[in-house]
Amino acid sequence: MRIVVGVGGGIAAYKACSLVRKFTETGHHVRVIPTESALQFVGKATFEALSGNPVQTGVFADVPEVPHVRIGQEADLVVIAPATADLMARAASGRADDLLTATLLTARCPVLFAPAMHTEMWEHPATVANVATLRAHGSTVMEPASGRLTGADTGPGRLPEPEEIFALASLLLERADALPRDLEGRRVVVSAGGTREPLDPVRFLGNRSSGKQGYAMARVAAQRGAQVTLIAGNTIGLEPPAAVEVVHVTTAEQMGTAVDKHSAGADAVIMAAAVADFRPVNVAAAKIKKGAHEPNSIELTKNRDILAGLVQARRDGQLGGLAIVGFAAETGDEHGDVLTHARAKLARKGCDLLVVNAVGEGKAFEVDNNDGWLLGADGTEQSLDHGSKALLASRVLDALGPLLR
Numbered sequence: 001m002r003i004v005v006g007v008g009g010g011i012a013a014y015k016a017c018s019l020v021r022k023f024t025e026t027g028h029h030v031r032v033i034p035t036e037s038a039l040q041f042v043g044k045a046t047f048e049a050l051s052g053n054p055v056q057t058g059v060f061a062d063v064p065e066v067p068h069v070r071i072g073q074e075a076d077l078v079v080i081a082p083a084t085a086d087l088m089a090r091a092a093s094g095r096a097d098d099l100l101t102a103t104l105l106t107a108r109c110p111v112l113f114a115p116a117m118h119t120e121m122w123e124h125p126a127t128v129a130n131v132a133t134l135r136a137h138g139s140t141v142m143e144p145a146s147g148r149l150t151g152a153d154t155g156p157g158r159l160p161e162p163e164e165i166f167a168l169a170s171l172l173l174e175r176a177d178a179l180p181r182d183l184e185g186r187r188v189v190v191s192a193g194g195t196r197e198p199l200d201p202v203r204f205l206g207n208r209s210s211g212k213q214g215y216a217m218a219r220v221a222a223q224r225g226a227q228v229t230l231i232a233g234n235t236i237g238l239e240p241p242a243a244v245e246v247v248h249v250t251t252a253e254q255m256g257t258a259v260d261k262h263s264a265g266a267d268a269v270i271m272a273a274a275v276a277d278f279r280p281v282n283v284a285a286a287k288i289k290k291g292a293h294e295p296n297s298i299e300l301t302k303n304r305d306i307l308a309g310l311v312q313a314r315r316d317g318q319l320g321g322l323a324i325v326g327f328a329a330e331t332g333d334e335h336g337d338v339l340t341h342a343r344a345k346l347a348r349k350g351c352d353l354l355v356v357n358a359v360g361e362g363k364a365f366e367v368d369n370n371d372g373w374l375l376g377a378d379g380t381e382q383s384l385d386h387g388s389k390a391l392l393a394s395r396v397l398d399a400l401g402p403l404l405r
């Protein structure tokens, strides 16, 4: 695919280098178009070397090639990172005073803005209006991350990490469409990752869930406008998604407590976590040693089912019209195939939607891509095409939207 990476003049311009790299490493043709002020932060030679293509900022280089029209027309995706307040203002008002803004005017492909600026600038009514205009024009403007800005100050306005921009960009290529802002004003709780049930201070019973699918659910929901709380079990190495509140837990019991707390007043709960069904009855206070008191078995007790608890609480009228989404990881066995087990699970659990993944060697767990089926309590069944975990998340949210009260 032909990707244009537009770079605005902000300190986060250095992160555009990693983004360009990600696109070239995944086989895309990349053309970098910085603004003149972006080159104050990162040299032209860096972008030329990383992209393998010439870099220019103005419309008067290479004139016979008509680059100010052609680059935009031929692009499959334009990503602006960092998108500064000034660059978004110029783009929103349709200016074409450099190669990048001219390209934005001629592009008919998906356009993704990854903003980066100080909190005051992000929250200024002028920027708020420009972001709304860009979205109304069909562009996807990401929610920035919160955290350390250029100086000692913190707040929303940090450029989302290159991995996250890349994930969203890939999603736009897969969807071939802008991300809808259909979850604005909604509160969504997502659980992710595997829980760990301790045996002693160094050992635990765990599972292979990496948390990637749950993180993708949280990330895409936040970028569709939802206020998202992510209850994360074991998710080593995953970057917290931009504009998402992350609550870290370890055990199934802690996850249950956190989900209960945050689901009060929420519009939807998405249980993507792999919650341990059992935990050891006894947790040794000191490390279990070889020798005289070697255990030869582990006695287990059942954990409560968090999802079933939510469904019950809703039946009891405690959770209003909360929409509830469950996940099922199935292998199929002599009693039935994956879908037979999944249909039974949907009926047993009583949630509104069940996302079904077939698991096994190299499938669903730990990998970056996924596929499966989406079963609705109303009997609808939809297959979820193979693609990134963000794409699967997006399809689930497409189905969840109409179920929100």
Ligand code: CTP
Residues within 6 Å of the ligand: 252, 271, 272, 273, 274, 275, 276, 277, 303, 304, 305, 306, 307, 308, 325, 326, 327, 328, 329
């Ligand atoms: N789940 C939960 N609490 C548990 C176990 C599971 O909330 N103690 C949720 C998971 O987050 C997931 C769904 O239930 O959304 C299905 O999980 P799964 O382990 O596949 O279902 P189980 O009911 O445990 O069925 P199985 O007998 O297949 O393990």
